[in-house]
Amino acid sequence: MAESAHRIVDEPLAGKVARPMPVILLVDDDEITRISMAGRLKRLGYRVIEAGDGVAGLAAIRAQRPDLVILDWMMPGLDGPSVCEAIRADRELRSSQVVLMTAHDQPEQIAEGLSRGADDFLSKAASKQEVLARVQASLRSSALVREIERTRDDLDRSHRLLSAKQAELESELQSAADFVRAQLPPPSMPTPGVSVQWAYQPSLALGGDLFQVSAWGTETLGLYILDASGHGVAAALRAVALMSFLREDNLAKAVGSFEPGAIITEANRRFPLTQDGEYFTLWVGRLHLPSRTLSYAAAGHCGAFLHSLQGASQWLSSASLPLGFDPTLIFDSATAHLQPQDRLYLLSDGIYEAPSPSGELWGRDRLQATLESHRTHTLAYSIGDTMTTARQWLGGDMFPDDVALLGVEVLDRSAPAKEKS
Amino acid sequence: MQVTERRIGQSIILDLMGELSYANRTTFKAAVERSKRAGCRHLILNMQGVRFLDSSAIGILALLAQSFPATQGMVSLLNPQSYVKEIITLANLHQILPVYASEQDALAESRLPTAG
Structure with a gap:
C-alpha cells in the first residue's frame, strides 16, 4: 500500500x-x-x-x-x-x-x-x-x-419531541378520563329494591354527558343526566363542575331541597351561558321508594323514558330551556308513578342521533321500540343489546357524539326471575 | 356556511346558507358583529337555507338573544325548515327568540314602536 x-x-x-x-x-x-x-x-x-x-x-x-x-x-x-x-x-x-x-x-x-x-x-x-x-x-x-x-x-428531532409530548398529554388525558368515569355510579345497587345498569361511551377520551344515581336519604333515590354542549376536555370539566353541584350534601346546602324543580332552578341561576355560548341540558329525578313516586324536572334535556310494564310508557320531558338561557326562569316538577318492574331509562341524545352510513338518524322511535322489546329480558341485557343495536345502525363502534344509557328498575321481589339474560 | 347581508330600513337580514355549527361559528359571529356595529334595530336571521343546527349553534343563538337587549333592538329567526325547525322547538329557542314564517311579518315587527 x-x-x-x-x-x-x-x-x-x-x-x-x-x-x-x-x-x-x-x-x-x-x-x-x-x-x-x-x-x-x-x-x-x-x-x-x-x-x-x-x-x-x-x-x-x-x-x-x-x-x-x-x-x-x-x-x-x-x-x-x-x-x-x-x-x-x-x-x-x-x-x-x-x-x-x-x-x-x-x-x-x-x-x-x-x-x-x-x-x-x-x-x-x-x-x-x-x-x-x-x-x-x-x-x-x-x-x-x-x-x-x-x-x-x-424533523426527526421535532417528531421525537412531539411524540414524547403527545404521550405525556395522552397519559394526562387518560388520567382525567379515569377521574370522570369514577364519578359515574359504582357497579352495585344504590339502595335495596332498585337495580341499576349503565353503558357509557364518550366520543373522545373525555365526555360531556354524565349521569348519576344515588341514595338521597333512606327512602329516596336521586338520579340525573346532564349534557354539556361541546366535546372534549372543556366540556368534561364543566360537566364535573355541575356534578359537584348536584352532590347530595351540596344540594342540601345550596338548594335546601331535593325537589327536582328547585334543583334545576338553582342550577339555572348558577350555570349561565359561557362567553362562547356553551351550556348544559339537565334532567333530574327523585324517586320516593315506598310510594314509587317519581318527581322530575328538565332543562332542555329530552332523555328520560319510562318503560311501564302495565301502564303506558312515556317520555318524561317537557318543553323547557337549557340551563342559563334565561336565568330568571322557575322550573317546575312533574310526577309519575312507577309500578314494580317498571324501568326508567336516562339517555343522552348521542344514542338516538346515531347516524346510519346513509346519514339517517336512529331516532327516538326506534330506540323506544328496542327498549320495549326487552320486556322479558334482564335490565343488563336491555342496556347491552340497545347499545349493540345502536352500533349496528351506526355501522361501526365510534359514535359521533357522547353516548350514555342508564337503566333503573324498581324490583318486585315476589316476581319470578326474568326468562333470559 | 355562506352569509349574505341585506339592509332594509333599520333592519338587517342575514341570509344563512348551509350548516350553522361549531365549525363555522366564527363566520356567523363576525357577520352578527358587523350588523351590530352598523346600528341595526332588528337583526333577522333567515334560517330558510340552514340545513343543520348543532348544540353549539343553539348556545350561540341563545347568547345572541341575551346580548341584544330590548332597548338596543331585537333578534329574530325567519322561516326555519324541517330538521332545524324541530331542533329550535325542542330547545325552546322560540321562547327567547321570536320566529317568523315570512319576511313581511318579521319586518312588520321592526316597525312596531318599542316598549317603554
Missing part, C-alpha cells in the same frame, strides 16, 4: 474565508496525478484531503465527511467503482457526493460507473475550466443533500 493514511493539505485563502471552505477528498494511488490534481483544486480555493488507495479513502470519508469525493477508477485493491459500492451500501455514507476520475471516458465505462454508485465523471485530461465546473456542480449537489439531511434530522 503506497499510503495507508490520508493527509490533509491546507491552502487557506487568507482574508477571504467568509464561510466554511468545502472539503474535497482525492483518492488516487498514482502520487504524481494525485499531487497534480490536489494542486489544481487547492488553487481553486478548496481544502483537500488525499488518500492513496480505496481502503484509506473509505477511512477518510468516515473520519472527515468531505463535501466531495474524487475517486480514481483504477487502483490496487479496492478500485474506484468498488469504493462507490461500499459508500452506497453504508447507511452513514450513502449520501456522499462521488465523482469518478478516469483516463478513459467510454460510454460503457461511464454507464458502469454510474450504475455502481458514482454521481459524475471527470477526465484526468480535463481542462482547468471543466474541473472547476464539475467540482462546483458536484459541490452544489452536495450542499443540497447536506441541507436535506439537516432538515431531515431537525
Whole structure:
C-alpha cells in the first residue's frame, strides 16, 4: 500500500474565508496525478484531503465527511467503482457526493460507473475550466443533500419531541378520563329494591354527558343526566363542575331541597351561558321508594323514558330551556308513578342521533321500540343489546357524539326471575 | 356556511346558507358583529337555507338573544325548515327568540314602536 493514511493539505485563502471552505477528498494511488490534481483544486480555493488507495479513502470519508469525493477508477485493491459500492451500501455514507476520475471516458465505462454508485465523471485530461465546473456542480449537489439531511434530522428531532409530548398529554388525558368515569355510579345497587345498569361511551377520551344515581336519604333515590354542549376536555370539566353541584350534601346546602324543580332552578341561576355560548341540558329525578313516586324536572334535556310494564310508557320531558338561557326562569316538577318492574331509562341524545352510513338518524322511535322489546329480558341485557343495536345502525363502534344509557328498575321481589339474560 | 347581508330600513337580514355549527361559528359571529356595529334595530336571521343546527349553534343563538337587549333592538329567526325547525322547538329557542314564517311579518315587527 503506497499510503495507508490520508493527509490533509491546507491552502487557506487568507482574508477571504467568509464561510466554511468545502472539503474535497482525492483518492488516487498514482502520487504524481494525485499531487497534480490536489494542486489544481487547492488553487481553486478548496481544502483537500488525499488518500492513496480505496481502503484509506473509505477511512477518510468516515473520519472527515468531505463535501466531495474524487475517486480514481483504477487502483490496487479496492478500485474506484468498488469504493462507490461500499459508500452506497453504508447507511452513514450513502449520501456522499462521488465523482469518478478516469483516463478513459467510454460510454460503457461511464454507464458502469454510474450504475455502481458514482454521481459524475471527470477526465484526468480535463481542462482547468471543466474541473472547476464539475467540482462546483458536484459541490452544489452536495450542499443540497447536506441541507436535506439537516432538515431531515431537525424533523426527526421535532417528531421525537412531539411524540414524547403527545404521550405525556395522552397519559394526562387518560388520567382525567379515569377521574370522570369514577364519578359515574359504582357497579352495585344504590339502595335495596332498585337495580341499576349503565353503558357509557364518550366520543373522545373525555365526555360531556354524565349521569348519576344515588341514595338521597333512606327512602329516596336521586338520579340525573346532564349534557354539556361541546366535546372534549372543556366540556368534561364543566360537566364535573355541575356534578359537584348536584352532590347530595351540596344540594342540601345550596338548594335546601331535593325537589327536582328547585334543583334545576338553582342550577339555572348558577350555570349561565359561557362567553362562547356553551351550556348544559339537565334532567333530574327523585324517586320516593315506598310510594314509587317519581318527581322530575328538565332543562332542555329530552332523555328520560319510562318503560311501564302495565301502564303506558312515556317520555318524561317537557318543553323547557337549557340551563342559563334565561336565568330568571322557575322550573317546575312533574310526577309519575312507577309500578314494580317498571324501568326508567336516562339517555343522552348521542344514542338516538346515531347516524346510519346513509346519514339517517336512529331516532327516538326506534330506540323506544328496542327498549320495549326487552320486556322479558334482564335490565343488563336491555342496556347491552340497545347499545349493540345502536352500533349496528351506526355501522361501526365510534359514535359521533357522547353516548350514555342508564337503566333503573324498581324490583318486585315476589316476581319470578326474568326468562333470559 | 355562506352569509349574505341585506339592509332594509333599520333592519338587517342575514341570509344563512348551509350548516350553522361549531365549525363555522366564527363566520356567523363576525357577520352578527358587523350588523351590530352598523346600528341595526332588528337583526333577522333567515334560517330558510340552514340545513343543520348543532348544540353549539343553539348556545350561540341563545347568547345572541341575551346580548341584544330590548332597548338596543331585537333578534329574530325567519322561516326555519324541517330538521332545524324541530331542533329550535325542542330547545325552546322560540321562547327567547321570536320566529317568523315570512319576511313581511318579521319586518312588520321592526316597525312596531318599542316598549317603554
